[in-house]
Amino acid sequence: MNPANQRTAEGILFTDQYQLSMAQLYFRQGIHEQMAQFDHFYRRNPNYGLHEAGYCISAGLEWLVNWMQEVYFHPEDLAYLRSQRTRSGAQMFDEDFLAYLGEYGNFSQISLHAIPEGRVVHPNVPLSIVRGPLLMAQILETPLLNQLNYQTLIATKAARIREVSRAALVLEFGLRRGQERGANAGTRAALIGGADFTSNVGLSHVLGYPPKGTHAHAMVQVFLAMGHSELDAFRAYAECYPDDCLLLVDTVNTLESGVPNAIRVFEELRAQGHTPVGIRLDSGDLAYLAVQAAHMLDAAGFAQTSIVLSNDLDELSIWQIQSQIVDEAHRHAMDADAVIKRLIYGVGTRLVTSHGEGALGGVYKLVALQKDQVWHPAIKIADSPNKMTNPGLKQAWRLYDQRGQATADLITLEDEDPRQQPQITLRHHSDHSRHRTLHQHELTWIEPLLVEVLRNGQLVYDLPSLDAMRQTRIADVDRLDTGVRRIMNPHIYHVSLSPALWDLKQELLQAMGK
Numbered sequence: 046m047n048p049a050n051q052r053t054a055e056g057i058l059f060t061d062q063y064q065l066s067m068a069q070l071y072f073r074q075g076i077h078e079q080m081a082q083f084d085h086f087y088r089r090n091p092n093y094g095l096h097e098a099g100y101c102i103s104a105g106l107e108w109l110v111n112w113m114q115e116v117y118f119h120p121e122d123l124a125y126l127r128s129q130r131t132r133s134g135a136q137m138f139d140e141d142f143l144a145y146l147g148e149y150g151n152f153s154q155i156s157l158h159a160i161p162e163g164r165v166v167h168p169n170v171p172l173s174i175v176r177g178p179l180l181m182a183q184i185l186e187t188p189l190l191n192q193l194n195y196q197t198l199i200a201t202k203a204a205r206i207r208e209v210s211r212a213a214l215v216l217e218f219g220l221r222r223g224q225e226r227g228a229n230a231g232t233r234a235a236l237i238g239g240a241d242f243t244s245n246v247g248l249s250h251v252l253g254y255p256p257k258g259t260h261a262h263a264m265v266q267v268f269l270a271m272g273h274s275e276l277d278a279f280r281a282y283a284e285c286y287p288d289d290c291l292l293l294v295d296t297v298n299t300l301e302s303g304v305p306n307a308i309r310v311f312e313e314l315r316a317q318g319h320t321p322v323g324i325r326l327d328s329g330d331l332a333y334l335a336v337q338a339a340h341m342l343d344a345a346g347f348a349q350t351s352i353v354l355s356n357d358l359d360e361l362s363i364w365q366i367q368s369q370i371v372d373e374a375h376r377h378a379m380d381a382d383a384v385i386k387r388l389i390y391g392v393g394t395r396l397v398t399s400h401g402e403g404a405l406g407g408v409y410k411l412v413a414l415q416k417d418q419v420w421h422p423a424i425k426i427a428d429s430p431n432k433m434t435n436p437g438l439k440q441a442w443r444l445y446d447q448r449g450q451a452t453a454d455l456i457t458l459e460d461e462d463p464r465q466q467p468q469i470t471l472r473h474h475s476d477h478s479r480h481r482t483l484h485q486h487e488l489t490w491i492e493p494l495l496v497e498v499l500r501n502g503q504l505v506y507d508l509p510s511l512d513a514m515r516q517t518r519i520a521d522v523d524r525l526d527t528g529v530r531r532i533m534n535p536h537i538y539h540v541s542l543s544p545a546l547w548d549l550k551q552e553l554l555q556a557m558g559k
């Protein structure tokens with residue numbers, strides 16, 4: 046794509062045609078500046094092939110906000126819209142509408158509340174709430190969903206990989222397999238969700254993180270093709286990077302050639318006063334080979350070296366590898382924890398492509414419209430109770446029990462504050478027979494989840510650093526019951542409605558004859 050086209054495709058036209066069609070209709074009706082509120086939420090946790098996840102990790106907000114602050118209808122965007130024709134050949138978008146977009150077609154009147162990046166989030170809870178003139182709030186639907194859905198999906202996958210990897214480091218290796226440039230967003234989300242570092246150089250630079258990496262089979266193959274040996278290749282690498290020497294040992298034969306050659310080179314480095322970093326295994330039975338290699342490295346006095354494992358890994362294979370390592374280590378009278386602690390998982394394809402579940406189904410629904418200065422709640426009727434939206438202006442809260450563990454999320458109307466209520470009733474979002482009551486003394490903390498991010502287009506929130514987002518994620522995951530954290534068959538975390546919100550929903554449904 047040439048740079049001019051790229052700006053057009055990634056600017057304000059990074060939306061669906063129907064948003065623009067509706068925008069013109071609102072303009073024609075004279076309701077385009079009527080204030081509207083849309084909630085963004087998802088209905089179920091991703092299912093990565095091991096049953097639904099127990100939670101998600103929110104991500105993508107900073108990039109969305111940056112985008113919203115940058116884009117507007119450039120003259121060439123308007124010229125393109127001017128060139129669009131209806132079936133009868135008439136101009137699709139009228140001049141007065143285009144002139145309006147030219148003057149007001151930006152997000153400077155939009156206010157945004159959102160759950161910060163790195164936080165644990167749950168189905169049906171508004172992750173972001175957009176309030177602003179109907180026309181621009183409508184156009185925002187597609188780009189907001191695009192950015193928040195993907196990064197949240199990948200951050201969640203990374204959190205699951207983090208969960209099973211325990212003390213081992215996780216490196217994100219997915220750039221070559223990601224969905225083209227979207228892989229950059231995937232890298233960022235993976236770092237928020239659980240990867241410790243990435244091999245993606247550009248993104249590491251953008252985020253202020255050191256990129257990490259080893260070497261590929263190609264380097265050893267080059268030496269072999271030139272009539273040299275694997276040992277020559279390793280020596281050349283060690284000479285180039287004496288203090289960063291991490292060798293891929295499976296090009297020829299892992300245990301017969303790769304590991305012994307690496308040990309020879311490590312001994313040479315040690316003799317010169319350098320500390321070798323480790324080896325990488327990229328094929329075969331990674332648990333068996335990791336323990337065998339650890340045994341050989343220990344015997345040669347390199348117990349501190351790392352062992353990187355890669356090859357189509359995901360949370361399930363890592364889980365299996367960790368458990369097999371316990372057995373393999375036992376067989377060699379080795380300390381399994383010590384082996385696991387020196388492991389580094391390089392995870393690419395299955396992380397950035399979210400293997401098992403290719404998309405997060407986040408939606409953006411109109412929940413209120415202002416008329417004559419008064420907000421009127423809106424609801425979307427659906428055949429399935431699960432698909433009915435929660436109407437009105439809202440806030441979301443997290444309730445922590447006596448142990449400080451998150452026990453439920455509660456969605457209330459905007460003017461409700463459960464912190465002021467002696468007892469809190471939690472209603473199931475669709476089943477009227479299911480509710481429970483909590484008293485304040487049963488809780489240690491009631492936390493509002495949404496923060497104000499944009500007020501009339503102005504940033505009013507201190508965007509946290511990547512480190513801060515990761516600390517947030519670690520603290521939030523720690524406050525989940527272990528049952529909710531499980532990577533398969535997790536406990537269902539309760540997301541409830543306040544009685545006032547429940548009543549409003551019922552009122553609207555009845556008014557619509559449901």
Ligand SMILES: Nc1ncnc2c1ncn2[C@@H]1O[C@H](COP(=O)(O)OP(=O)(O)OP(=O)(O)O)[C@@H](O)[C@H]1O
Binds near residue numbers: 327
């Ligand atoms: N101990 C293990 N437990 C669970 N999965 C593993 C284990 N070791 C490797 N795997 C996974 O098994 C899959 C295939 O391993 P396999 O042994 O066929 O790799 P390979 O020999 O490198 O084959 P290929 O050359 O086709 O990549 C990979 O996804 C790898 O991550």
Ligand SMILES: O=P(O)(O)OC[C@H]1O[C@H](OP(=O)(O)OP(=O)(O)O)[C@H](O)[C@@H]1O
Binds near residue numbers: 261357392393
């Ligand atoms: O398996 P992933 O989780 O996607 O991790 C990234 C993979 O990319 C590389 O393989 P590739 O076959 O592309 O090149 P190589 O010659 O370096 O092995 C690397 O060896 C990993 O196996």
Ligand SMILES: O=C(O)c1cccnc1
Binds near residue numbers: 260325
């Ligand atoms: O540095 C590595 O080992 C690496 C980087 C990208 C993909 N696979 C491996």
